[in-house]
Amino acid sequence: MPISPYLSELRERVGHDLLLLPAVTAIIRRGDRFLLCRQAHSPQWGLLGGGIEPLEKPEEAVLREVREEIGVDATVHGIVGAYGGEELMVSYPNGDRVGYTTIVYSCSIPIDAEFLFTDGELIETAWFTIPEIAQLPRDRWVDPIIDDASRLSETRHAEQTSIVEKAVCYVIAENRLLVFTHDDTDMLATGVQVPAGTVRQGEGAADAAERELFEETGLRGTVTRSLGTDLYDLSPARDELALRHFFQLEITDPDVTAVWQAGEADPATGGSPISWTCRWLPLSQAHVLAAGLGARLGAATR
Template sequence: MPMSDYVASIRSRIGTDLLLLPGVTAVIRDDDRFLLARHRHSGLWSLIGGGVEPGEEPAAALLREVLEETGARVRVRGIVGVYGGEPMMVTYPNGDQVGYVTTAFDCELLSAATPDLEELLELGWFPRDAIPSLPRRDWIDRVIADAPGGSESS
């Protein structure tokens, strides 16, 4: 999906300089299996998510992003956590630098999911212990560990 009008308007003024953006992440799980997506721009596996638009509630942004990227509907069961810092810094192929602060939501899949083939190349269900062997965004390890039933959750 192309960048939002909001981000495009900021980019027109700051170029590729670092931009801090709010995001949402869907931790879609079925017991100890997690739905991951392999992203076109990086080829890496990650959780599904995206940016929060101005005036949009984070939970509404999550539902919109999952629907746009997978055609699926989810039910939010709760918040896993909020994540940011160095692991959430991305430089896109066009040079745009972004630092995300993302709210990760624990979700249940309610309908079939299919990758949009624009942002996502494929989707897959992975057991928790198989995820560290995938080529992936490293930040998802912390989110998955914090997800309900995780070995490190409190």
């Protein structure tokens, strides 16, 4: 992104002199790998981020920076820490000197996200393990942030809170949403649901959405767009966080008057056969979706 009007005005007054600026940084992790990037003006690898604009909230700033730099909508999960000092002193090719104080946020992005270098600052991104990062030419401030993010992850693991990735399907036709309700379980326990399920190891989230739609309804559909992600806390039912990837899907020639039964004769979790009834629910009633499954429905209808 080009220099902001606010910073441009400051530079007109102070020239290339040192400026102390607030900033945000995104630490994005996938398994044992971290997302690093490289800018056009530097051979060093670093992390996504940038300055906070006047009146902008830090969390909004980190989401904006990720969107501007790689064209992806991220989800913020918490703060890793705040960093500054000599390691964050930067001298730019034009002579500008900046000392950053940055708030680092733990973020996630959709598994199947395609990176677009929309603001022209970055020329390369890649995923690295910590041993691989140690072999890279990198910004001095990368190491302490990666170390703290790793310890934070280990602490969460020690607390036995696991994150499970899920794919959630919105199939909309004629202002109706495809839903189902369980036949043999109290509605108070299961509520109204949309097709959804766990992303398998090595499977893309969009592929999981198409698979779950077929397995749960018998309908074949195609993902038309990603609606982003949300983190849903399943406690106290389970000590688990669900990282939900929301997708809008399309099927050919849907019959929105149809009502039909589906189910599992041999559930993967064991137990007796289960069945559910599929139907098309008017969008005006879709607020009844259970357990946060409607979190991205507004985005699907805009």
